Amino acid sequence: MDGLGVGSRGERVLDEAYRIGCSTVMAFEPEDVFYLTGFWGEGIAVLNQSGTRLIVPQLEADRARSVARCEVLEAERGSSMLDRALSLVGDGASVCTDCSDHSLFERMKVRLVESSRLRYSKDVFYNARRIKDGYEISIIERASSILDELFRVCEYLIRAGMSERQIQAMLMYEAMVRGAYPPAYRYTLSPLIVASGTNSSLPHAEPSDRVVSTGDLITIDLTLRYNGYIADATRTFALGSIDGEREDVYYVVREAQQRALDAVCEGVQCRDVDGAARSYIEGRGYGERFIHSTGHGIGLDVHEPPWISRTSQDTLARGMCITVEPGIYIHGRYGVRIEDSVAIRDDGRVVVMNRYTKDLVRL
Numbered sequence: 001m002d003g004l005g006v007g008s009r010g011e012r013v014l015d016e017a018y019r020i021g022c023s024t025v026m027a028f029e030p031e032d033v034f035y036l037t038g039f040w041g042e043g044i045a046v047l048n049q050s051g052t053r054l055i056v057p058q059l060e061a062d063r064a065r066s067v068a069r070c071e072v073l074e075a076e077r078g079s080s081m082l083d084r085a086l087s088l089v090g091d092g093a094s095v096c097t098d099c100s101d102h103s104l105f106e107r108m109k110v111r112l113v114e115s116s117r118l119r120y121s122k123d124v125f126y127n128a129r130r131i132k133d134g135y136e137i138s139i140i141e142r143a144s145s146i147l148d149e150l151f152r153v154c155e156y157l158i159r160a161g162m163s164e165r166q167i168q169a170m171l172m173y174e175a176m177v178r179g180a181y182p183p184a185y186r187y188t189l190s191p192l193i194v195a196s197g198t199n200s201s202l203p204h205a206e207p208s209d210r211v212v213s214t215g216d217l218i219t220i221d222l223t224l225r226y227n228g229y230i231a232d233a234t235r236t237f238a239l240g241s242i243d244g245e246r247e248d249v250y251y252v253v254r255e256a257q258q259r260a261l262d263a264v265c266e267g268v269q270c271r272d273v274d275g276a277a278r279s280y281i282e283g284r285g286y287g288e289r290f291i292h293s294t295g296h297g298i299g300l301d302v303h304e305p306p307w308i309s310r311t312s313q314d315t316l317a318r319g320m321c322i323t324v325e326p327g328i329y330i331h332g333r334y335g336v337r338i339e340d341s342v343a344i345r346d347d348g349r350v351v352v353m354n355r356y357t358k359d360l361v362r363l
Helices: 006-019 030-037 058-067 079-086 102-112 123-129 134-157 164-177 197-201 244-263 270-283
Strands: 024-027 044-048 051-056 071-074 094-097 117-120 193-196 217-226 229-238 295-297 304-308 321-324 327-330 334-337 340-344 350-352
Touching: 006 024, 006 030, 006 044, 006 123, 024 030, 030 044, 030 051, 030 123, 044 079, 051 058, 051 079, 058 071, 079 102, 094 102, 102 117, 123 304, 134 164, 134 217, 134 229, 134 321, 134 340, 164 193, 164 217, 193 197, 197 217, 197 327, 197 334, 217 334, 229 244, 229 334, 229 340, 244 270, 244 321, 244 327, 244 334, 244 340, 270 304, 304 321
Parallel strands: 024 094, 051 071, 094 117
Antiparallel strands: 024 044, 044 051, 193 217, 217 229, 295 304, 295 321, 321 340, 327 334, 340 350
């Protein structure tokens, strides 16, 4: 975990906690525990002015001590871990937590009711995490380069007669030998999207036994985790010859995506980035076929602030990493999406982290 500034991240989280009147933070979610400690696994991180401490079960203790940038304490799994964590909360402390488990939260309330206050806030962590340091951006860049390698693999991998599931399995193998893994994303059963033909008209299609054939558009949406961090990119390929309508729609999406990328800069409203893509698609007569937002933040979660949507109140700032991914979906026929991961560096430069071509690639 060289280069991971856990101390400064703890300060950032505490600053956010102070804004809502809390002096102690308890993290349960693995993304937030990792952010505070450098350890990804079963554990509870407790943060206050005296620093960060990590409570883990005995079976995780050796691994935690090998990577965590804080004091590691052991406890029996279950209630003993919670008891050990609560023992680190001082009298009169105001505690915020990301714990979404109702029973655990209620137990914490009972234990803290006499001497402390407890508040649920995921925003404390999201607000701290939305600004990435140089190390975090470098990891997301490496993750993005792996996605580019996988798109190149598609050029010689995908052939007529293969099923979407076969393509997915082969891409997952290629990803894992490069050190990338699927994120645990709760709203899908599949680690990445392979959507061909009519299935490509579904933005979040699940890979199926459908066999790809000449004339198909094939959307490959790769969302993979590398050293904890997410990169997210999409390309739409043509298998052999496609008709003129599909090709025209492809280039409408490509132009819309480029206009949105051109709008990305420090200080711009996220809704204006969305508007740059959306207004062009609407002008070409496909406004009702663009059925999702233009992008979202990426980092330790697949989707996190800032939100690149028409109603977003977010403003882009240095250190933010986002996706730009407009699409057009012709119901029951086909769809096109093009997506890149983008960073705004600490010097204000905008870097498109995916470099694989956005010309229409015919397989």
